[in-house]
Amino acid sequence: MDKLVINGGVKLVGEVEVSRAKNAYLPILAGVLLSDQKIELVDVPNLRDIRTMWQLLNNLGVKTEVVGNITHVDASNVTSQEATYELVKTMRASIFVLGPLLSRFKRAKVSLPGGCAIGTRPIDLHLKNLEKMGAKIVMQNGYVEATCDQLIGTKLVLDFPSVGATENLLMAGVFAKGVTTIGNAALEPEIDDLAHFLQSMGVEIEGIGTKTLKVTGLEKLKPTRYRAIGDRIEAGTYLMAGLITGGDVKVRGFNPAHLANVTDKLREMGATINELPDGLHAISNGELKGIDATTEPFPGFPTDLQAQMMALMTQATGTSVMTENIFENRFMHVPELVRLGASIKLKGNSAIVKGPSKFAGAPVMCTDLRASAALVLAALASSGTTDVLRVYHLDRGYEKLDEKLMGLGARIERARENEMI
Numbered sequence: 001m002d003k004l005v006i007n008g009g010v011k012l013v014g015e016v017e018v019s020r021a022k023n024a025y026l027p028i029l030a031g032v033l034l035s036d037q038k039i040e041l042v043d044v045p046n047l048r049d050i051r052t053m054w055q056l057l058n059n060l061g062v063k064t065e066v067v068g069n070i071t072h073v074d075a076s077n078v079t080s081q082e083a084t085y086e087l088v089k090t091m092r093a094s095i096f097v098l099g100p101l102l103s104r105f106k107r108a109k110v111s112l113p114g115g116c117a118i119g120t121r122p123i124d125l126h127l128k129n130l131e132k133m134g135a136k137i138v139m140q141n142g143y144v145e146a147t148c149d150q151l152i153g154t155k156l157v158l159d160f161p162s163v164g165a166t167e168n169l170l171m172a173g174v175f176a177k178g179v180t181t182i183g184n185a186a187l188e189p190e191i192d193d194l195a196h197f198l199q200s201m202g203v204e205i206e207g208i209g210t211k212t213l214k215v216t217g218l219e220k221l222k223p224t225r226y227r228a229i230g231d232r233i234e235a236g237t238y239l240m241a242g243l244i245t246g247g248d249v250k251v252r253g254f255n256p257a258h259l260a261n262v263t264d265k266l267r268e269m270g271a272t273i274n275e276l277p278d279g280l281h282a283i284s285n286g287e288l289k290g291i292d293a294t295t296e297p298f299p300g301f302p303t304d305l306q307a308q309m310m311a312l313m314t315q316a317t318g319t320s321v322m323t324e325n326i327f328e329n330r331f332m333h334v335p336e337l338v339r340l341g342a343s344i345k346l347k348g349n350s351a352i353v354k355g356p357s358k359f360a361g362a363p364v365m366c367t368d369l370r371a372s373a374a375l376v377l378a379a380l381a382s383s384g385t386t387d388v389l390r391v392y393h394l395d396r397g398y399e400k401l402d403e404k405l406m407g408l409g410a411r412i413e414r415a416r417e418n419e420m421i
């Protein structure tokens with residue numbers, strides 16, 4: 001197992017380019033199951049979650065070949081419609097294969113994902129709405145088995161704008177008979193991206209970027225070449241990394257509008273944030289001020305940047321309150337930040353952060369993907385050496401995070417955990 005040994009206290013300065021978004025490519029990869037035509041995907045990031053999704057697809061009979069930065073995909077000969085527990089347990093996004101498999105093959109069997117580090121994360125909205133489209137769903141031996149004669153376009157309204165449910169239902173609608181309307185759809189940019197990918201294969205979709213998506217079922221798709229959007233969460237992480245060190249960082253390769261709420265919050269804290277055509281430029285003005293932030297569905301503050309923002313709040317003067325409204329148990333970074341020297345009290349779904357705290361290096365443990373990023377940020381702000389253990393969580397979702405931060409001047413070494421402790 002790897003760890004990162006971080007010597008903090010260096011101002012990060014320079015430019016960094018984000019990878020294509022993991023959370024855009026995960027549903028797009030599942031979406032390739034819809035097509036018997038050639039698909040070329042450009043700049044798919046090399047991440048653990050993405051590799052797990054490829055493995056899942058390969059097990060179902062999808063052929064892939066990487067040439068340079070293009071992944072050639074051939075899903076013309078899918079031989080199985082079953083996603084087994086071994087893979088699903090390591091990555092909840094496996095549930096995305098349910099909609100496309102059911103739409104194309106009228107059958108899908110997917111292991112139930114179960115809980116994860118940040119809460120129970122049910123899939124009731126996915127299942128309930130697929131049933132409304134005519135699927136028969138049976139839960140047996142830890143698996144969801146869905147069958148249908150033909151999915152039927154239906155007017156659906158989500159009880160909550162779930163990102164995953166919106167994506168699954170959008171894909172289910174591709175070969176449904178007639179028009180599938182998804183009301184109260186989530187607005188996250190990764191959903192627009194999936195819709196644009198489907199459009200590039202000939203699917204008619206109305207209402208992209210709004211709360212009501214309408215997909216018209218069809219019979220045959222066309223070949224496509226597609227490149228997903230830049231990773232807004234990775235971008236936000238680097239902007240905050242720059243600011244937590246009092247630095248000056250340009251982050252490129254993404255649409256700055258996707259971080260509008262985060263930009264507002266960083267400005268409220270006292271940072272200068274300038275828009276670039278393909279990203280954002282964050283400049284520290286010395287002291288940061290404490291603020292309040294609440295996670296909400298897009299365009300609100302993203303839950304996937306909550307932990308990193310909390311790390312930044314520990315270095316701001318005054319009291320900050322971070323409220324988590326999306327997931328029930330997403331404060332696992334708090335005890336680790338406290339170990340480094342942060343003053344954070346939990347009250348219900350809010351964390352009250354008093355800053356600024358001086359961090360002295362200490363070993364800390366990653367618990368989930370975004371919590372790990374928060375610990376890296378805290379380590380960058382620390383005066384000593386911090387060992388960030390179990391970085392495999394980070395490697396799930398950040399491509400070359402250590403190398404990219406080193407490009408900005410950070411002092412980071414990747415080592416085997418047991419070699420140095």
Ligand code: UD1
Nearest residue numbers: 023026093121122123124125126162163164165304326327
């Ligand atoms: C996606 C992102 C994840 C991000 C989250 C919220 C991917 C691969 N993951 O996850 O990084 O943190 O959006 O922006 O894109 N819920 C239900 N029933 C359901 C589905 C969801 O109750 O059937 C609840 C969840 O438990 C959670 C909330 O709705 O409390 C939001 O979940 P959802 O938007 O579905 O997130 P994911 O798609 O799982």
